[in-house]
Amino acid sequence: MWSFVFRRFLVAIPTLLLISVLIFGVIQLQPGGFLENMLDDPRVSRETVETIRKQYGLDQPVWVQYLNWLKRFAQGDFGYSFLNNRPVAGLIWERLGWTVFLAVLTILTTWVVAIPLGIYTALRRHGLGATVVNLIGYFGLATPDFLVALLLIFAVLSSGGTNVGGLFSPQYIDAPWSWEKFKDMLAHLWIPLIVIGLDGTASIMRQMRANMLDVLTQDYIRTARSKGLAERVVLWKHAVRNAINPLISIAGLSLPNLISSTIIASIVLNLPTIGPFLYQSLLDKDQYVVMALLMLSAILLMIGNLLADLALAWADPRIRYE
């Protein structure tokens, strides 16, 4: 197994290199950026901007900038955020905690909702119930998440509530952890979970249903039934267990995707995650922040894939990697 991991690792490196080149290129193509926007304030003279440009090495040819970045990145130096006058690493670290927390929570919630729904729609394929359940599952897919976020906030406001965004009420944001703060967070969490989580529900539901259908036609299910096992046991002990396996690989993929797919919802709901930070940096061309975040996503994705494949191998004795 370790040779498998090692080979994947080897393969990952050129892929990451290619990704970094691609992202760097796209960033350079963007118009505007913070240097140009600095000129808009009458206080700033062109000399100041040119000096800053030189200071940050942005006057050098693109490929030189890229190689410099690559050298530093390989040594663990994520670069410098021009806008914030601070190393990128610290900025990311500050926001990483909540991002991961929300992402993990969302995945869990989505699973808790989608898997039972998927099983149900597999077993009762042609009923009205299945259609209704499908509707619920697809709801998140069919509405743009910024609209759902706004509608939920509007609903809360109209009913006189005050949990209209953010993860906490203002007084708890910098307060030390307490039971009250925890309850406050729960009261705020349900909107982001619905908005972000609904999206993934549909695909997991669908996948679960397809897997169940797949598994239920397998011979070993027939064998189990013919052995006289109760239907419930057949279902849960054999069918569901085997159907869930492929989903593990999807789980590996969802984590890094959650960083990017929550950008819009985070903006509307005012969540302190990396998403809005990435968005602002993209617009301002704070390139090292963007590079660091996107490379991080890509690396996470690859690790996620690897872990998922390993978990699959561990769970399913039929799969072996030499």
Add this chain to the structure above:
Amino acid sequence: MSRRTPRIDRNSPLYLAWRRFLKNKPGVISAGVLAILYLIALFAGFLAPYNPTTQHPDAVYQPPQRVHIFREGRLVRPFVYQLVKKRDPVTFIASYQEDTTRPTPIRFFIRQGDPYSFFGIKTNLHLFGVSEGYFFPLGTDQFGRDLLSRMLVGSQVSLTVGVIGVAISFAIGILLGGISGYFGGWIDTVIQRTTEVLLSIPRLPILMALSTVIPASWPSTYVYLGIIAVLSFIGWAGLARVVRGQVLAAREIDYVTAARAIGAPNLWIILRHITPNLTSYLIVTATLALPGYIIGESALSFLGLGIKEPMASWGLLLKDAQNFQALSLYPWLLAPGVLIFVSVLAYNFFGDALRDAADVRSID
């Protein structure tokens, strides 16, 4: 059943699939809904009472007008009342009251307004409208533009973004996947790496970055195509992988080797033998990928990076509703959201039904 013509082979996989599809009621209904939506998009100019860009400054944020068929207790041809605008001096909220002294009958096949182009034919024939005053079935927006007309014309953009985008990404995906699988070697490695790269990039940031790259000086049709290109940029990678897998498997089958031995052209072999298996997968994947384009386009519009004025799309129209003023005072602006919802749902149910129909191992 005995009237059936003998030409249809009741045991052909296609026929069986068709029967299975028909059993899936939501799928059939959805297919109908989609057909209607596309028909509406086709005839949008005719079905809309006004041109999508015509402004009516004296009817700003007008609520939908109710169609009446009774007047003084008698059944008459459908008509609407004109609305009179009053602005509250304190809150500046404009309110509209029905002026019951001025019923305006709805006329059908009416000619009015600036001509629109229908496949090259210039005409100003509309299905319905009023010859004096206004009839806004779904109300108006900030500039007094008829929301229904804008939604109908916007459907042309929103519904075709997906079709063209899927077509582009599929073309690229099939081509590159096929080449990669068939020729192998370094071509395969290069293409494989590229697909992995594309699959590893987080979607939205790349979408955003690419959208800012589209030059603002391009005319809106180019921008529209540019957006589609951006949206389909990532889409083809997953497909290429699957095609490659299929091609690899097919390559080893004996009769393919035999065919090559007698000198049949490569491309023909690939197409001939891969197609049946692949087609069902393609159709289902396409149907399920399409709604992603509709939602993606609306997300770009929300960020200000997508379709821009004066072109209309459901996403752009929805942006007008994205504030509390609209939700409290002008809720009819949410109508495009309903259309997005319906069309995405329809695509999903339809795609599910297709997949069930194509699935040979289904248990009934």
Add this chain to the structure above:
Amino acid sequence: MTIRKALWLLGFMAMGLASAQPKVVSGYENGKPGGTLTMALSSAPQTMFYYGAIDSAIQTLANQMFDGLIEYNYKTYQIEPALAASWTITGESKVYTFKLRKGVKWSDGRDLTADDVVFTYTQIVANPEAKGGDAGNFAGVKIEKVDAGTVRFTLPKPAPAFIHYMRLPIMPKHKLLPFSQEGGKKPGDINNAWPTNVDPNEVVGTGPFKLQSYTPGQKVTLVKNPNYWKRDANGTPLPYLDRLEFLIIPDSQAQVAQFLAGNLGQLNITGTDFPTLKQREVQGAPIKVVQFRALFGSPPHLAFNYDAKNPELAALFRKTEFRRAIQSAVNRKRIIDDVYNGLAELPGNGVAPVSEWYYDTTKLLGTYDLAAANAALDKLGLKKGADGIRLLPSGKPLEFTLTYGSNSSTFTAIATIIQNDLKAIGVKANLQGVLAANLLSTGRGKDWDAIILGFGDQPDPELRTPIWKPGGDLYYWHQSTQPTTPGGQPQFSNFLPWEKEIYDLWEKAASTTNFTQRKALYDRWQAIFAREAMVIMIAKPNAVGAVSTKYGNYIYSLGVIPGYNPVPIMYQK
């Protein structure tokens, strides 16, 4: 301690107390101390150092934590003493001597001295590499400490608006010396001072509040500065409020939501949000929605590129008759009613109508008259083609791109209305949306024909010199007048005759110190501006704010203007 010594001590203390000069703010309700006010920031601060970035978040925060030598009166915008208790202008208006207010302490207890002022101006403001500095306006200015409580600025030539620059916040030398050139660092290192993860105790200021904590991406907390140098009419030290909290909320609708939910105590809004909020107030919600004629704030204008790529268009855009014809197609009333919900007024030309420098140009603004516009364009020889679009002399249609900010609902609406009316007079404008943040950089480039843009207004026209004086850095609609080398002379040969007139007026006004004479010069400038429709001013939006009724003494403030901060007199009822 002997009795004699004790008496001397007492005497000194008494003198010290007597010589402390708190500023009394009167004319407002006397409030009671205590309470918290929560407001919103639209972005996370990039730094805690005002001069380290061009960033509205830190500008808002710095306004609460620091003071300048002068400040503006809340009602009249007149210049008043702040950290400088008094000043004299001598030497043909070239020498400004400021006497610092006695007894002002930094929030860590140290005394404010002239050293701090000199340090701020020489090491930071006049430092060309400080990102938020203002070196251009201090070139050649000699800044010296006369004694511990007196600072002198000697200008190379008279600059009547110089006093306004004294609103810039004064920084503590004892905290920032290690980052400065004087402290042995490179000039650009000053930008590294006080990053967002700095220990809050390092951020020391003289302002009403001081930094307590920053939760990244979420909240900034400021607490009352017990050493603040202002008092109310009763002698109670200001500020009344104990805490100021700023929630970081980038989305404007999210801000409105938080305000409606009661999580924000005060919010600046636009005309678009006014109706819903006002309706809630009328229905009994505990809020107050107010609107004022604004001094600051940015009135949008429509500009044509005198150096457009298409030479025919450029020639046309330079003609005053053309611009005035287009102006007749700009429906200001509709824009004020429908885009700003009535919360705007007719604009001034480079000066806000509520300012003391305003010259009434409303009669020169033309009226919305499509027939007159059509006639004027006919007179220019632009005949209408078969499809209703006018033709240029070469036979090509009169068509150009109109650039606007696509993520701004106001600009989008204005552009849509103007485009529609232009169509009615045979002019085809193709809308081109760019992100609002990139608007000005687009205008300063070469790739545009017509653009909708807004510049802020200031209390003194001289502060807007680079914008309205022909050849200025931000005189973007006629780039061929700008100097060919930075700091050089404008290209006079490319000036239009009336631009030369304006230029001479500005030159003279820059060295005139008599208010009446200056006003006469700027009046003539505004008249020429309006008459020639240099750019077409569209509307001046009102200042609209919403506040919870649990606060008293609320005065609207943009938040980012240094020297204008009415928060200290707000109190919680």
